Amino acid sequence: MGKLKILLLHLINKLADFDFLIRPNQSRFKIREFYLKKYKFTFHSASIRLGINVYFKQKGNISFGRRCCIGSFSQFWNYDKITIGDDFLSAGNLIINTGSHELHDLSPYSKKVTIGNRVWCGTNVTILCGVTIGDDVVVAAGSVVTKNVENGTVVGGVPAKFIKRIENRTKVIKQFEWLD
Amino acid sequence: MGKLKILLLHLINKLADFDFLIRPNQSRFKIREFYLKKYKFTFHSASIRLGINVYFKQKGNISFGRRCCIGSFSQFWNYDKITIGDDFLSAGNLIINTGSHELHDLSPYSKKVTIGNRVWCGTNVTILCGVTIGDDVVVAAGSVVTKNVENGTVVGGVPAKFIKRIENRTKVIKQFEWLD
Amino acid sequence: MGKLKILLLHLINKLADFDFLIRPNQSRFKIREFYLKKYKFTFHSASIRLGINVYFKQKGNISFGRRCCIGSFSQFWNYDKITIGDDFLSAGNLIINTGSHELHDLSPYSKKVTIGNRVWCGTNVTILCGVTIGDDVVVAAGSVVTKNVENGTVVGGVPAKFIKRIENRTKVIKQFEWLD
Known part of the structure; x- marks a missing residue:
């Protein structure tokens, strides 16, 4: 896309830039649905909850699982592929x-980020290039994730370290089922 | 409020969205005063200093003490009650x-946040649900406050921990008196 | 500048607010060039790369070296002088x-920040007042720099601490030469 086209797209998005839920056949959310489609991301569901002021660096390179909730003011620097599993929840x-x-020599490179199912990120979490986060993970608020994170764990800090295991994680996240 | 009403309110606020000080009888700040009143927060003073791009998740649930200064780009996720004391200063x-x-199971809940008098937060501070911060507290830049903070202390880090006691805190913060 | 003038300037800037590169004789970037000039910063080169939504608290007090790249959503609270060297790169x-x-007593003060040559800051880095950062430094993502940083080191954390020395740093950062 040319720069003017991107600018126009952002302006159009701003007009509909409040907390929203994309669901099929709801005309009031068509503007942001249009915006997301223009960005050519991959959706494994017709629904996604997206906060306000969410920023995508460029087109493509993002795959959203089912029942994803992306908090306001989030940023996706998608130079490389970002894969997000089901039931992802971010503040x-x-x-x-x-x-x-x-x-x-500060020469640039990029590496993909992969996030499993049922992952919750608290507010102000940063996930760096090359990281793979497993299933049933919680990342504490303010953390910077620099290394892979094992299934079923809580991590936190700068850089993020293992805090504890999550016991008895209910596999189905009931409150997001309506998003299907 | 309906979504369209909220969007209009935000657009109106954007028109006046620069560093400002609300004081009675100053017509130039009427737009943001109108905006804040629409949000139905509680003010214990006619004056508040609010930076640009301050975000409130929803109406109500916030009580500001006297002589409060809220830095630009701050966010209030007021699902539950946020109570801020006098002479609060945030970068x-x-x-x-x-x-x-x-x-x-990632089911949501909320807990109130209570902040005492003469508290200063450096830039980029995060305060999480359920936290009570005492009087005469300083929270270092970049900290994530996850637990209660005692009176007269400096805390910092991710998560925030005790750094030192504040000696000889002058009870009256002279430079904010003109805000009364 | 009066408040209305600043507001108008910000609105004008918003119209051109996408990733951009200021180079001489490129008419498409004239709007943001105009905006930066109005802010009366010092440039040691005709070129600078500036992301979107970069915030400057006030006019003046900033000096950019040659081949500087400032990432989107960055903030410069330039109450005191900010001096940035050559080949500065920030996410x-x-x-x-x-x-x-x-x-x-929470009375305000300010101190200058000085950054050397070939410094790279990862995403979400905070640099506090009074800090001097040397040459060939890398600041890890999410760090809060509260103390001076020596030449040729990687620092990180909240607060930022020494992580390791950088060996064999190539003095000339090839990929930015085209910015000259």
Whole structure:
């Protein structure tokens, strides 16, 4: 897309930029649905909950699972592929950044980010390039995830470290079922 | 409020969205005063200093003490009650989030946040649900406050921990008196 | 500048607010060039790469070296002088805050921030008042820099601490040469 086209797209999106839920056949959300489709992301469901002021660096390179809730003010720096599983829940200010630079000469590179099912990120979480997060994971607020995260764990801190295991995680997240 | 009403309110606010000080009888700040009143917050003073791009999740559930200064780009996720004391001072990018989720099934809940008098938050501070911060507290930049904070202390880090006691805190914050 | 003038300037900037590169004789970027000039910053080169939604607290007090890339959503709280060297590279959400407050009475003060050459800041880095960062430094994502940083080091964390030395840093950052 040319720069003017992107700018127009952003302006159109701004007109509908409040907390919203995309569901089929709801005309009031058509503007943002149009916006997301223009960005050519992959959706494994007709529904997604997206907060306000969510930023996507570029087109493509993002795959959303079913029943995903993305908090307001989140940023997707999708230089490389970002894959998000089912029942993903993020509070506001999530940053997923697939870009990085070499230490010795600052030349840029990118690596994909993969997130499993039933992952919850608290507010202001940053996930860096190359990271794979397993299923049933909780990332504490304010964390910076720099390494892979095992299934069924809570991680937190800068950089994020193992805090504890999650016991008795209910596999089906009841409150998001209506999003299907 | 309907979604369209909220959107219109935000657009009206954007028109006056620069650093401002609400004081009685100053017509130039009437637009943002109108905006704040629409949100039905409680003010214990006619004056508040509010930066640009401050975000409120919903109406009500916030009580501001006297002489409060809220930095730009701050966010109030007021699912539950947020109570702020007198002489509160926050740099930009404050996040107060009263919402959270259960670890075992991600069902949502909320808890109130209470902040005492003469509290200063550095830039980019996050305060999580259920937290009570005492009087004369300083929260270091970039901190995530997950537990209660005692009177007269400096805390910092992710999660925020005790750093030191504040000695000889002057009870009256001179430079904010003109805000009365 | 009066408040209305600042508001108009911000609205004009919004019209051109997408990732851009200022280069001489490129008419399409004239709007943001005009905006930056109005802010009376010092440029040691005709070129700068600036992301979207970059915020400057006030006019003046910023000096950019050659081949600087400032990520989107960055904030410059330039109460005091901010000096940035050559080949500076920042991901999004950089915060440089030259303002602070005394612990005992919260009276405000400011101190300058100085950044050397070939410094890279990851996403969501905060640099506080009074800090001097040397040459060939990398600041890890999510860090809060509260103290001076030595030449040729990687620092990270909240607050930022020494992580390791950078070996064999290539002095000339090839990929930015075209920005000259």
